[in-house]
Amino acid sequence: MTYDDFAAIALLLPDVEEKVGRHEIDLHRKGRHIARLRDKGTTLAIRIPWELHDELVGAEGTEFFKTDHYKRYPYVLIKVEELDLKDADRLITSSYEVAPKALPLR
Numbered sequence: 001m002t003y004d005d006f007a008a009i010a011l012l013l014p015d016v017e018e019k020v021g022r023h024e025i026d027l028h029r030k031g032r033h034i035a036r037l038r039d040k041g042t043t044l045a046i047r048i049p050w051e052l053h054d055e056l057v058g059a060e061g062t063e064f065f066k067t068d069h070y071k072r073y074p075y076v077l078i079k080v081e082e083l084d085l086k087d088a089d090r091l092i093t094s095s096y097e098v099a100p101k102a103l104p105l106r
Contacts, residue, residue, distance in 0.1 A: 001080065001084060001085065002081075003037050024036050030100060032100055035095060037080070042079060045070060046091045049103070063082040065078070072105045
């Protein structure tokens with residue numbers, strides 16, 4: 001999968017827009033973060049509910065990971081080329097549903 005594939009799925013949903021910054025590309029729903037393309041286009045940071053976050057990050061053999069920057073935040077990171085359509089759909093749907101809500105920090 002590419003970022004363009006991921007973004008195309010997200011942009012089909014109502015109120016989702018793409019914002020291009022100096023170094024990153026963000027997807028938002030009504031101004032709230034869904035995902036960010038980072039690390040020169042190699043990594044996606046996706047905002048999801050803590051329950052799904054814990055399931056994905058804690059799974060053995062998972063491609064999902066965290067960095068210190070996102071340690072307290074409900075984001076998972078994945079290399080774009082490792083993301084498949086099934087996971088992309090699940091992550092986009094989960095992120096879209098919680099986008100309007102404030103999620104607690106840990």
